[in-house]
Amino acid sequence: MRWTGVFVYLSAAVVATVLLSQWLGWTGWLLVISIVLALPVVAVLARSWWQPLRWSSVLAVISAVALLGSLVSELALWIDARNGLLLLWAVLLLAVAITLFSHPMRGPAWGLFVGFWGTVAVIWLVVLQTLAVTGLLQGSAYSAWVAWPLAIIGLWILVASATGFGESPFGRVVDILGLLTGAGLVSISIATWAGAEDLSRTIAAGAAIAYCLWTASLGWALWTHERPRQAIRGVPSPYPA
Numbered sequence: 001m002r003w004t005g006v007f008v009y010l011s012a013a014v015v016a017t018v019l020l021s022q023w024l025g026w027t028g029w030l031l032v033i034s035i036v037l038a039l040p041v042v043a044v045l046a047r048s049w050w051q052p053l054r055w056s057s058v059l060a061v062i063s064a065v066a067l068l069g070s071l072v073s074e075l076a077l078w079i080d081a082r083n084g085l086l087l088l089w090a091v092l093l094l095a096v097a098i099t100l101f102s103h104p105m106r107g108p109a110w111g112l113f114v115g116f117w118g119t120v121a122v123i124w125l126v127v128l129q130t131l132a133v134t135g136l137l138q139g140s141a142y143s144a145w146v147a148w149p150l151a152i153i154g155l156w157i158l159v160a161s162a163t164g165f166g167e168s169p170f171g172r173v174v175d176i177l178g179l180l181t182g183a184g185l186v187s188i189s190i191a192t193w194a195g196a197e198d199l200s201r202t203i204a205a206g207a208a209i210a211y212c213l214w215t216a217s218l219g220w221a222l223w224t225h226e227r228p229r230q231a232i233r234g235v236p237s238p239y240p241a
Helices: 004-023 026-049 055-075 081-102 107-132 139-165 173-193 197-224
Strands: none
Touching: 004 081, 055 081, 055 107, 081 139, 081 197, 107 139, 139 173, 139 197, 173 197
């Protein structure tokens, strides 16, 4: 989880820089500097005050909230809010993609291969969403570019959920929702490549709901999972070597 924290922290700094500099101008950069300086302090204090804090669960749930907010913004025609929330979702999706590596899989080599490219696809999606927020990528060009990373991310979720179906600590419910989410993301890409924009939007709404349910159940499974305690130095282990 240390690498997840590093990746998400750096990505969040990029998002804050883009959004605040666009909304607040040069004063946004001052706020960004304050955030960058304050976040490590807040993280250290939170870690010492709240033990054990399962960051994977928190980030997964927040990503669901961000995606749900973008869906509401889409329905309300708040384009700027939608783009900003989708950028936040893409950043938090990086933590979810990395968390999937902890899913027990019956084909670990295959899972590692697909997971690597799935994580790269999330970073690709973050770049595309950043371009969308700044107004450099819009319309059909945006849909065509985003379809590729969405398909790869969907495949990663499908592989992790299928090859480790029902394994602890995730369980069958989480994996079923994961299969629905992965299939939904792949279907969005297929509909986009076929030129069916209306169908793509409909599938996107369903995939967003499936993703929210999946990440909520995933976060709960990780939160309630009891990790084995480390042996204390000088105290013999109750288990044979």
